[in-house]
Amino acid sequence: MSTSRPRSARPSRPAGILDEDLGTALHGAAREALGRLDGVVAAGVHLLDDEGTGLELALVGGAPPSLFMLPGRIRLDSADPCARVISVDDASAPPRTAPAGSGQEFALPHPYVALSVPVAAAGSRFGTLTVLRPETSDGHDRSERQVLHRTADRLAATLAGLAERGTAVLAGPVPALVPMWPDSAADRPASGWGVSGAPGSAGTSMMYPVRRLTEMLNRATTVDDIVEAAQECIMTPFDARALVMVRADQDHVWVLGHSGVSSGMVRHLHGARTDAASPVTDALRGIPQFLAAAGPQAADSGRADGKPRTEVYLPLPGSSPFGDLQAGEQQGVIGVSCLSFGGLRTFSTEEKAVLGMMAQSLGAATERVELGSRQREVAECLQRTLLPATLPDLPRVTTAARYWPATTTFRVGGDWYDVFPLPGDRLALVVGDVEGHSMESAALMGRVRTAVAAYASEDHPPATVIDRVGRLLVTSGSDLTVTCCLVVLDTGDGTVEVALAGHPDPLVRDADGTVRALRAPANVPLGVPMTDACQGREHRLDAGSTLMLYTNGLVDWRTTTPEGRARELFGSGSVATSSDLEQWADHVSADVSGPLQRRDDAVLLMARYEGVGNAGAHTAPRTGGMLIQRGDLLGARTARAFVDDRLHTWGLPELSDSLQLIASEVVTNALIHAGSDVDVRLRAFDDHVRLEVRDSRSNPPVPSPLALSEEDNADAEHGRGLLIVDALGGAWNSFPNGRGKNVVVDMPLHDLT
Helix, strand or coil: CCCCCCCCCCCCCCCCCHHEEEEEEEHHHHHHHHHHHCCEEEEEEEECCCCCCEEEEEEECCCCHHHHHCCCCEEEECCCCHHHCCCCCCCCECCCCCCCCCCCCCCCCCCCCEEEEEEEECCEEEEEEEEEEEEECCCHHHHHHHHHHHHHHHHHHHHHHHHHHHCCCCCCCEEEEEEEEEEHHHHEEEECCCCCCCCCCCHHCCCCCHHHHHHHHHCCCCCHHHHHHHHHHHHHCCCCCCEEEEEEEEEEEEEEEEEEECCHHHHHCCCCCCCCCHHHHHHHCCCCCEEECCCHHHHCCCCCCCCCCCEEEEEECCCCCCCCCCCCCCCEEEEEEEEECCCCCCCCCCHHHHHHHHHHHHHHHHHHHHHHHHHHHHHHHHHHHHHHCCCCCCCCCEEEEEEECCCHHHHHHHHCCEEEEEECCCEEEEEEEEECCCCCHHHHHHHHHHHHHHHHHCCCCCCHHHHHHHHHHHHHCCCEEEEEEEEECCCCCEEEEEEEEECCEEEEECCCCCCCEECCCCCCCCCCCCCCCCCCCEEECCCCCEEEEECHHHHCCCCHHHHHHHHHHHHHHHHHCCCHHHHHHHHHCCHHHHCCCCCCCCEEEEEECCCCCCCCCCCEEEEEEEEEECCCCCHHHHHHHHHHHHHCCCCCCHHHHHHHHHHCCCCCCCHHHHCEEEEEEEEEEECCCEEEECCCCCCCCCCCCCCCCCCHHHHHCCCCCCCHHHHHCEEEEEEEEECCEEEEEEHHHHHHC
């Protein structure tokens, strides 16, 4: 029989609005199917599309959540029963009980049994009529198939008459949904949902956590956000005791996140092989697992207490790249959501359907978040390689730097800082900000930083450096602009030359506590064509003065003016009088490094000018450093030997034992958890000795003592070696540096006996 049928142009009407006569005909057929077939919970009509190559859902009636189970679009070459009835009399399909390719020709991705029949009349087929029953039913017998065929034939005759009168027998842009609640036990889900006795209340109430989960997942930017959403929208409504989300990676599964009393499941699942027989393996093949057992033999929790429990393993499918995934097509499963319940419980068909819908949302969100994380890691890796690995040690200047990426975007910006020595006992200090957040921003940042350093190293004045870099950028073809602040300090006499490219003025705090701006002509940002040469300005610093250069991400989210806020941060607190520049930098940047969301990258660069021969100036620190290669098994021992040698050279042997132990712990943590080269520095000040360990991992270490709760221990981060640091070091801190993090430990000299 031909698949052709009379055609008319698709009319223009609001989305979801069918022609009145067409809508009445489709609604009547769906209502008749629901009323005449026992146990049916949903009925829908698919119509052939304009080209006759696919089917589109025109109307579906039934009780939630079954109302949402029929696919919106189906290709005619699909194995879906709706497509198969174009060439056969009728077709049915059960829910999936075996993985794709195991001999099960077609299976539905939801817990319903489907029966489809053609809607055809006078040699033309208009589409299909499909009904759904819960998976617990016996399917559809011959008499029921005949009933559905007669309903479809009456619908086809009506559609043929409409087509003859010029009505377009086509689905609207959005299917029409008609809630219907047949008087059937199948429409009464498990207790605990909705209002008892109110038709449709239970099923409709089940859809609320689905909508809420979608809302929360749309805002999720991390796996922790996804787990939090699952906890609120799945664990709480379904009264689950534990949730564990695992991700399949080659031959193993790895825990992404967990919540509740989940430590046993975490230990059992993390690192488990995907080729071992287990509920997780079955779920990874696309088969949901609902298991109730009085002992551990039927589940994957790793519990051996023998208590009754129920466990659910839901496949997490990845996102479909284009349009609707056809029902029954194999969609890549990226992971599994594992739920544990206390005691034995059963799940209604509607509850299983809702859990399946939520699992689809979880899978798509997980894939999106992981893709964003990988993109950010690539951009951050590029940016780390373009920022200075260390700041130079100079006899009359102490420096400290901080860098924080934006937290409200996965993309990395182009903020940077740099410090490098120049001929004649001079020092260059640079901060800059490339427009936007993208890979292009990070790449342009590296080019500009290199150009500034190259021109400055040729002994050009700062204004000339800014001028040349700006003209170079104009000819490069980039559409991005860059702001920049370049300060050159003569450490011999305190002369400071400042040149700006649309950047905030640097600030200086004099030895008497006065905070002032080192004013200079603003000029235009780099990359903006200019007619006049850039101008700079010269200032002079007294011994004991401290410079602060920053990008607007440090202050631009405040309601006050950026410079006003910067002055407040720079000049407030007793810490500003401390000889510890690192502690001062932490104080200035406390708001940025806190839990608030950052819309932009932020850079802070501070430099204290100690002066020459000034009795009131702080004594310049004695410094030493070493580099430990990634994976060096003898790295901790080498660090201990370095610390012992430096302290004996500086006449501080009393600190050697404690600092050797601290260095061993911190270096070991860096080698194991960062997996990068480790830079070790030791500095002796007037009142303390500082050990500084740098690696490429930005996550801060967290001291994690053994807890009484097994769950607390499962949640604890690695870092129990830092308890030794707390006990011996007096004070420690961690801060980002743009290429990873610095862990700083201070040993006060006044504690020596």
